[in-house]
Amino acid sequence: MFNGEHGIDCTSGYDGWFIDNQITANKGAGIFARGSAPENMSREEQQNLKFFGSASVRITANRVEWNRNGGIILSGSNSMQITGCAIDHNFGPGISIKRSVANTVSGCMIRSNGGEQQGDLCSQILLEDCKGTSVTGNTLWGWFDRKEGKFEYPYLFYGIVCKNLSGCVVSQNAMYHAASKEGFLDYGSHSDTYIGQNTFVKPELQIGDRQFKIVE
Numbered sequence: 001m002f003n004g005e006h007g008i009d010c011t012s013g014y015d016g017w018f019i020d021n022q023i024t025a026n027k028g029a030g031i032f033a034r035g036s037a038p039e040n041m042s043r044e045e046q047q048n049l050k051f052f053g054s055a056s057v058r059i060t061a062n063r064v065e066w067n068r069n070g071g072i073i074l075s076g077s078n079s080m081q082i083t084g085c086a087i088d089h090n091f092g093p094g095i096s097i098k099r100s101v102a103n104t105v106s107g108c109m110i111r112s113n114g115g116e117q118q119g120d121l122c123s124q125i126l127l128e129d130c131k132g133t134s135v136t137g138n139t140l141w142g143w144f145d146r147k148e149g150k151f152e153y154p155y156l157f158y159g160i161v162c163k164n165l166s167g168c169v170v171s172q173n174a175m176y177h178a179a180s181k182e183g184f185l186d187y188g189s190h191s192d193t194y195i196g197q198n199t200f201v202k203p204e205l206q207i208g209d210r211q212f213k214i215v216e
Contacts, residue, residue, distance in 0.1 A: 001025050006032040007067060014055035022063045030064035030090065035075025035099055053077035053100065065089055070096055070121075071113060078102050085109075089146075091116040093126045102132040111141045114156035120185070123158040124178060131166045140178035144203050156180065159200060163187035170195045177203040 001007075006028035008018065013033075023030040033054035037046045053076030063086045064071040070092030074080060078101040087094040087110045094113030097103055105125070114122040124140045127133065140159050159178035162170060164187070171194060175183045183200025 003027065006030070006069075007064075008032070009034075010054040010057060011035075012049050012051055012054075014051075014057065016056075017058045017060070018062055019058070019060045020062065022065070024063065024065040024067065026067045027069075028067065029069045029071065029073040029092070030067040031059065031062075031072045031074075032069075033074045033077050035077065051076075055079050057081075058083070060084055062086070063088065064094075066091075068092070068116075070094065071110075072096070074103070075099050080104075083107055086111075087124075088112060089115070092121055093117070094124045096121075096126040097130055097133065098126075098128045100130050100133065103130070104133070105135045106137050108138045109141075110138055112143045112146060112156070114158075120158070120161045120163075122156050123161045123185070124156065124175075125160045127161065127165060127168070127170070128163045130164075130168055133165070133168045135160070135168075135170045136172050138173045140173060140175040142177045142179060142203060144177060144180070157182070158185045159183040160198070161185045161187075162190070162195065164189040165193045166191045168193045168195075171197045173198045175200040177201060 003026040007023035007026040007030045011034040056079040059082045061084045065088045067090045071087040071090040071094045073096045075098045080103040082105045084107045089112040094110045110124045159175040
């Protein structure tokens, strides 16, 4: 908790397990892989490391909560398995995977993420430039009437955001009151990808005794 950057920085890390941890209230992401070399890294270090994503790490049954930049943010990664995690009230995307290959997200509870971001980052799950990735059997919930923290309707905007996917499956995700604008924001530019059988129930403007208005 309370790290100045990320809870776990897995950049250049591979062949491991994160099991049954609580990763919370960090200034960066809960779990992070940069996907590219830091600007201040020497050319020699870059050549020695070569790889700046993460690979072959099993992320199982963790609570990833209240992190400022997002829950699990991976770039340039492959063979990552995110299973049975609680991704709750991160202020950026709950799970963001970009420029990555052969990853899975399944059986996770993904709730109230993206509340301090705009545009695509105001989302529960963000997938961009991914190949061979499966996102199936997850539960997404906005919980718009929760009281703790700065989390007011209409945030968050989107349940799942997809852009430029190849050989991916995004299916059978339950999105009850998952987002205020769209349950699924699909930018297209996909190839050999299946997106379907995702349910979405849009939240009411009146929740309990509170009245909300969608702000475009």
